[in-house]
Amino acid sequence: xxxxxxxxxxxxxxxxxxxxxxxxxxxxxxxxxxxxxxxxxxxxxxxxxxxxxxxxxxxxxxxxxxxxxxxxxxxxxxxxxxxxxxxxxxxxxxxxxxxxxxxxxxxxxxxxxxxxxxxxxxxxxxxxxxxxxxxxxxxxxxxxxxxxxxxxxxxxxxxxxxxxxxxxxxxxxxxxxxxxxxxxxxxxxxxxxxxxxxxxxxxxxxxxxxxxxxxxxxxxxxxxxxxxxxxxxxxxxxxxxxxxxxxxxxxxxxxxxxxxxxxxxxxxxxxxxxxxxxxxxxxxxxxxxxxxxxxxxxxxxxxxxxxxxxxxxxxxxxxxxxxxxxxxxxxxxxxxxxxxxxxxxxxxxxxxxxxxxxxxxxxxxxxxxxxxxxxxxxxxxxxxxxxxxxxxxxxxxxxxxxxxxxxxxxxxxxxxxxxxxxxxxxxxxx
Numbered sequence: 001x002x003x004x005x006x007x008x009x010x011x012x013x014x015x016x017x018x019x020x021x022x023x024x025x026x027x028x029x030x031x032x033x034x035x036x037x038x039x040x041x042x043x044x045x046x047x048x049x050x051x052x053x054x055x056x057x058x059x060x061x062x063x064x065x066x067x068x069x070x071x072x073x074x075x076x077x078x079x080x081x082x083x084x085x086x087x088x089x090x091x092x093x094x095x096x097x098x099x100x101x102x103x104x105x106x107x108x109x110x111x112x113x114x115x116x117x118x119x120x121x122x123x124x125x126x127x128x129x130x131x132x133x134x135x136x137x138x139x140x141x142x143x144x145x146x147x148x149x150x151x152x153x154x155x156x157x158x159x160x161x162x163x164x165x166x167x168x169x170x171x172x173x174x175x176x177x178x179x180x181x182x183x184x185x186x187x188x189x190x191x192x193x194x195x196x197x198x199x200x201x202x203x204x205x206x207x208x209x210x211x212x213x214x215x216x217x218x219x220x221x222x223x224x225x226x227x228x229x230x231x232x233x234x235x236x237x238x239x240x241x242x243x244x245x246x247x248x249x250x251x252x253x254x255x256x257x258x259x260x261x262x263x264x265x266x267x268x269x270x271x272x273x274x275x276x277x278x279x280x281x282x283x284x285x286x287x288x289x290x291x292x293x294x295x296x297x298x299x300x301x302x303x304x305x306x307x308x309x310x311x312x313x314x315x316x317x318x319x320x321x322x323x324x325x326x327x328x329x330x331x332x333x334x335x336x337x338x339x340x341x342x343x344x345x346x347x348x349x350x351x352x353x354x355x356x357x358x359x360x361x362x363x364x365x366x367x368x369x370x371x372x373x374x375x376x377x378x379x380x381x382x383x384x385x386x387x388x389x390x391x392x393x394x395x396x397x398x399x400x401x402x403x404x405x406x407x408x409x410x411x412x413x414x415x416x417x418x419x420x421x422x423x424x425x426x427x428x429x430x
Contacts, residue, residue, distance in 0.1 A: 002044075002045040002046065002047050003041060003044035003045050003046040003047065003100075003113070003117060004046070004047060004097070004098040004099060004100050004120065004172065005046065005047045005048035005049075005050070005093065005095045005097065005098065005099045005100070005176070006041050006046050006048070006049050006050070006099070006100045006101075006102060007050050007051075007052060007085075007086060007089035007090070007093065007095070007099060007100070007101050007102070008034075008037055008041075008049065008050070008051045008052070008102055008103070008104050009052055009082065009085050009086075009101065009102065009103050009104065009169070010024045010034065010051055010052065010053040010057070010061055010103075010104040010105075011052045011053050011054050011076075011077035011085050012054075015355065016221060016222055016354050016355065017220065017221075017222065017223050018223070018371070018387075018389070019223075019329070019369060019370070019371030019387055019388065019389040019390055019406060020223045020226065020327060020329055020369060020371060021329060021371070021372060021390075022056075022057050022060070023105050023220045023226075024053075024057070024061065024104040024105055025057070025060055025061070025064065026220070026226060026229075026313075027296065027313075028229060028230060028232075028233040028294065029233050029236075029237070029259060029277050029294070030259075030261065030277070030279060030280075030297075032064050033104055033105050033107070033220075034051070034061055034064045034065055034104055035064050035065070035067070035068050036107070037102070037104055038064075038065050038068040038069050038072055039068055040110070040113065042068065042069045044113055044117070048071075048073075048093060048095060049065075049069065049071070049072045049073070050072075050073045050074075050075065050089045050092065050093035050095070051065055051072060051073070051074045051075070051104070052074075052075055052076075052077045052085040052086075052088050052089050053074060053075075053076065053077065054076060054077060055076050058074065058076055061074055062074040073092070073093055075088055075089070075092040075093070076088075080193075081192075081193060081194065082169075082193075082194040083183050083193035083194040083197065084193075086101055086179070086183065086194060087180060087183050087184070089101075090176050090177075090179065090180045090183075091180070095176040096175075096176050096177045097174075097175065097176060098120065098124075098172065098173065098174050098175070098176070099172070099173050099176040099179070100116070100170070100171070100172050101169060101170075101171040101172075101173075102169060102170055103169045103219070105219055105220040106168060106169055106170070106217070106218075106219045107216075107217070107218045107219070107229065107232065108170065108213070108215060108216070108217055109215035109216055111215055112129070112170065112211070112213055112215060115211060116170075116172060116211065119209070119211065120172065120174075123209070124174055125174060125207045125208070125209045126171075126172060126173050126174055126201070126206060126207060126208045126209070127171070127172040127208065127209050127210075127211050128142065128149050128152075128167055128170075128171055128172075128198075128208050128209075128210055128211070129167065129168050129170040129171075129210070129211045129212075129213050130142045130144070130149075130163075130165035130166065130167060130168075130210045130211070130212055130213070131165065131166050131168055131212075131213050131214075131217060132164050132165055132212065132214070133164060133165070133166050134164070136157075136158035136159075136161065137166045138155050139154075139155065139166050139167065140152045140153065140154045140155070140166065140167040140195065141153045141154075141156055141161050141162050141163055141165065141166060141167070142162075142163055142165045142166070142167050142210060143162045143163060144163050144165060144210055147209060147210060148207055148208060148209055148210065149202065149208040149209070149210050150202055151199060151202060152167055152195050152198055152199065154192060154195055165210065165212070168213065168217060168219075170211075170213075171198075178201075179197070179201075182197045182200055182201055183197045185200075186200055216232060218232045222352070222354060222359065222361070223327055223352075223369040223387070224327065224352065224361050224363065224366055224369065226311050226327040227309065227310075227311060227325065227327060227366075230293075230294050230311045231292075231309075233277075233294075234257075234274075234275035234276070234277065234292065234294070235275060237257040237258065237259055237274065237275050237277070238257060239257060240254060240256075240257065240258050240260075240274075241258070241259045241260070242254070242258070242260040243260055243261055243262045243263075243264065245262040245263055246260045246261070246262065246263065246264040246265070246266070247264070247265045247266065248260070248264075248266045249266060249267050249268045249269075249270070250268075251268045251269050252266045252267065252268065252269065252270045252271070252272075252284075253269075253270070253271045253272070254266075254271075254272045254274075255271075255272070255273045255274060256273055256274025256275060256276070257274040257275045257276075258272055258274040258275065258276045258277070258278070259276075259277045259278070260272075260278045261277075261278060261279050261280040261281075261282075261297075262280050262281070263280050263281035263282075264278050264279075264280070264281065264282050264283070264284070265282075265283045265284070266278075266283075266284045267283070267284065267285050267286045267288075268286050269286055269287050270284045270285065270286060270287065270288045270289070270290075271288070271289045271290070271291075272284065272289075272290045272291070273289070273290070273291035273292070274291075274292075275292060276290055276291065276292065276293055276294070276295075277293075277294040277295065278290070278295045279294075279295055279296045279297040279298070279299065279314065280297045280298070281297055281298045282295050282296070282297060282298060282299040282300070282301070283299070283300045283301065283302075284301045285300065285301060285302045285303045285305070286303050286304075287303055287304045288301045288302065288303065288304065288305045288306070288307075289305075289306045289307070289308075290306075290307045291306075291307070291308050291309070292308060292309045293307045293308065293309060293310045293311070293312065294310075294311050294312065295307065295312045295316075296312055296313045296314035296315070296316065296330070297314045297315070298314055298315050299312060299314065299315065299316045299317070300316075300317045300318065300319075301318050302317065302318050302319035302320065302321075303319060303320060304319075304320045305318040305319060305320060305321045305322070305323070306321075306322050306323070306324075307323045307324075308322075308323070308324045308325070309324065309325045309365070310323050310324060310325060310326045310327070310328070310367065311326070311327045311328065312328050312332075313328055313329050313330040313332070313372075314330045314331075315330050315331045316328055316330065316331070316332045316333065317332075317333040317334070318333075318334045319334070319335070319336045320336045320337055321334045321336070321337070321338055321339060322339040322340065323339075323340050323367065324340055324341075324342040324365070324367045325340075325342040325363070325365045325366050325367040326340045326342070326366075326367030326368045326369070326370065327368075327369050327370070328368075328370045329370055329371045329372035329373075329374070329390070330372050330373075331372055331373045331374075332370055332372070332373075332374045332375075332376075333374075333375050333376065334376045335375075335376060335377045335378035335379070335380070335396065336378050336379075337378050337379040337380075338376045338377065338378060338379060338380045338381070338382075338394075339380075339381055339382070340367035340368045340382045341367065341381060341382060341383050341384050342365045342366060342367040342384055343364065343365055343384065344364075344384055347364055348364070349361065349362065349363065349364060350363055350364065350365070350366040350384045350385045351385060352366070352369070352385045352387065353387070353403055361385070365384075366384055366385050367382070367384060368382045368384075368385075368386050368387070368388065369386075369387040369388070370387075370388045371387075371388060371389050371390035371391075371392070371406065372390045372391075373390050373391045373392075374388055374389075374390065374391070374392050374393075374394070375392075375393045375394065376388075376394045377393070377394055377395045377396035377397065377398065378396045378397070379396060379397050380394050380395070380396060380397060380398040380399075380400065381398070381399050381400065382394070382400045383399070383400060383401045386400055386401065386402065386403055386404075387403045387404070388400075388403070388404050389403075389404055389405045389406030389407065389408065390406040390407070391406055391407050392404055392405075392406060392407060392408045392409070392410070393408075393409045393410065394410045395409070395410055395411035395412065396411075397412060397414070398410055398411065398412050399412070
């Protein structure tokens with residue numbers, strides 16, 4: 001059987017992802033998440049693929065998706081929340097039979113797609129996917145009886161979990177018309193109409209079998225999740241895939257699994273320790289070190305610069321810098337000597353301020369989150385977990401200890417004292 005019709009959700013505002021741009025359009029190993037999902041579903045023979053996005057990202061999402069599969073349909077979401085997105089997909093996409101609901105930025109192993117196909121062929125029930133967790137996760141928990149889901153409890157609070165299984169968005173419904181009818185009939189004062197509809201269907205006796213997923217699962221909710229997603233894809237690199245059109249100096253050192261794209265130039269004594277990805281037309285200059293990182297297209301990792309465990313978007317420039325455990329947007333430039341600090345002095349967990357509240361990242365090492373079109377002056381020091389908004393300039397010699405909103409110019413005022421020298425330097429002998 002072909003894979004069922006699929007609705008891919010890409011309509012959120014990504015406000016928690018700021019200052020980075022649209023998360024569904026982030027590239028990993030040279031391809032956006034949208035493109036990767038379409039590739040997977042197309043290869044599986046999906047009957048129909050519908051993407052629901054917002055007005056701001058419509059054309060970019062459509063371009064990326066239809067370059068992979070011209071038959072993909074992309075629509076702007078009507079209505080609020082996941083319920084609004086799903087209803088838009090069902091109506092505009094004309095989906096009446098079986099339908100799978102997914103987030104574009106949830107990445108699963110191929111086995112999950114295969115298992116769903118097999119279960120649909122065997123039983124034809126509705127299916128929800130659960131992931132076993134030992135620690136509390138702020139999401140929806142599944143109430144399970146005899147392998148079937150009886151209820152979804154949203155964020156029950158630590159200690160009140162009804163099971164050890166968290167729901168991830170990989171929801172299959174055997175009848176799209178039935179789902180649409182229920183969604184249109186339920187109401188809620190909260191942003192949980194979709195979850196209320198699920199509960200209504202379960203109360204009415206509809207069977208939702210749980211698929212237990214034990215494979216790798218990566219998602220992007222907060223900006224530092226880019227680093228986890230990057231690591232996921234870096235681990236998929238096998239061997240050294242170096243373009244014939246790349247130029248690698250004889251004294252350059254390349255270790256481990258790497259992808260080096262067309263037009264890359266790697267100069268004398270540069271070192272690349274895999275896993276690593278170097279995008280098209282980028283330069284790794286003399287004495288530079290890149291390790292466990294992704295470098296985008298048309299970047300310059302200049303002399304004596306180290307990039308470690310970091311995601312670097314297109315058109316970024318460095319010269320004698322340290323970039324560690326950081327995620328950078330496009331068109332970012334660091335002046336000589338500017339560095340990202342990535343470790344607290346007490347080596348404790350690093351928190352990041354998201355929408356006015358500090359969120360703990362679960363990381364002891366985290367550098368900076370930097371939006372598009374940013375300039376950092378010479379000898380500036382950026383403290384761990386600090387975010388810098390788009391179109392911002394950080395002046396020379398700045399010690400940056402707090403977030404900077406977009407469109408700002410930051411400088412430090414220092415007082416320079418000049419007085420007479422009372423030491424005769426000519427008499428001093430070393």
